[in-house]
Amino acid sequence: AVFDRVEQVEDKIRAYITLNKEQAVARARLVDKARAGGEYLPPLAGIPVAVKDNICTNGIRTTCASKILYNYIPPYDATVMERLNACRAVLVGKTNMDEFAMGSSCENSAFFSTCNPWDTGRVPGGSSGGSAAAVAAGETVLALGSDTGGSIRQPASFCGVVGMKPTYGAVSRYGLVAYASSLDQIGPLARDVTDCALLLNVICGHDPLDSTSAPYNVPDYTSFLNGDIKGMKIGVPREYMGQGIDAAVKDIIYKAIDVYTGLGAVVEETTLPHTEYALPAYYLIAPAEASSNLARYDGVRYGYRAKDAADIVDMFMQTRSEGFGPEVKRRIMLGTYALSAGYYDAYYNKALKVRTLIKADFDRAFEQFDLLLAPTAPVTAFRRGEKLDDPLQMYMVDICTLAVNLAGIPAISIPAGMAHNLPVGLQLMGRPFGEGDILRAAYAFE
Ligand code: GLN
Secondary structure: OHHHHHHHHHHHHOOEEEEOHHHHHHHHHHHHHHHHOOOOOOOOOOOEEEEEOOEOEOOEOOOOOOHHHOOOOOOOOOHHHHHHHHOOOEEEEEEOOOHHHOOOOOOOOOOOOOOEOOEOOEOOOOOOHHHHHHHHOOOOOEEEEEOOOOOOHHHHHHHOOEEEEOOOOOEOOOOEOOOOOOOOOEEEEEOOHHHHHHHHHHHEOOOOOOOOOOOOOOOOHHHHOOOOOOOOEEEEEHHHOOOOOOHHHHHHHHHHHHHHHHOOOEEEEEOOOOHHHHHHHHHHHHHHHHHHHHHHOOOOOOOOOOOOOOOHHHHHHHHHHHHOOHHHHHHHHHHHHHHOOOOHHHHHHHHHHHHHHHHHHHHHHHHHOOEEEEEOOOOOOOEOOOOOOOHHHHHHOOOOOHHHHHHOOOEEEEEEEEEOOEEEEEEEEEOOOOHHHHHHHHHHHO
16 A cells, blocks of 8 residues: 555655665565464564665665765664564665755755655655655655754654654664764654654664663553643743744644643743754764764765776765765865864864753753653745755754754654644653653643
């Protein structure tokens, strides 16, 4: 059914870089047979899952939507893929994204851009825009994305689906092509909170192959979905409801607050005073890490290699000049500059100190509140091309999501209503490893 749907709508949406039809159908048939034979099957057996194209899939092209990896076929599976395979989920295909997950609209893909299923003249958000659009258009049931500064939550908001960024360390990054290693986290996109919890159950857990993976006991996340949030304390940071947030978006968030009050939660205004510094700190730290992580693409070990180079240095230069798109080059230059000897203290170190203050804001808020509530994005899905010439405008779309990554905490975006005939996402942020509380409140709202 999913591939029939792909057949019908994919030429309008363009969510997938690679489709995996043959293998997917073969696995689905095997699962059907096993089910008919009365075999025990785990919860996601036979369920279609789309996977962002920066997550390694053994034998299946993994491009990061970059020319420099256009022909890269990983010889191994990411840990999340191994876990999906172990429960016999079905890989539908690899989804489009902004090149190396740098962007907020899916327009930085080196191949093509993806359209928002609600209005194909608009962007699906990014960088996990292909995954969000595929879920919204019915071209998959579940999807995986990655979130470094909002890349799961913001496209979920723009496409009217559920998207969650887990606590840093909750999901293994082994086999996730690194963008900014201290911020990256893989997470689920789904049509509802129950599906999101089911996928989270499969992907969470300690992995010795990722040194930043946390050893902790993963609960059954579906056990939190009981609708009871009486007495839960929810804070609304005023910095997320101020200037720059579209009035129609704010209205939807106020209505959501009323719903929570009606359900017996205690909702109060609070403050995260360093919020305004999240964007500048993020755009120093993320590019700094990216400039180091992307040094490995040299034409020798992976993917694209420029032809007719005079010598090895010329080969490095030509390969990188031709292989990386403009936004990736901008980040590499920003990051290299911030890390250079004369500027390291002034920029990179300063940004790390700001990061500590932002984390402390959240720690303080969570002494008083179980959850924090805010919009996921300041606007609804914007028109394709609208922000392409203005990187700062594009960066501003992430003002509500960046701080969560800097602090390492979990957050979800759930559909909260419509503004300008487009979906609006509600963001719930929780304590480290407080995914259960977030899901409880998200489910109660739904
Ligand atoms: N839009 C932000 C960036 O370009 C966040 C991307 C992400 O979360 N991967 O860095």
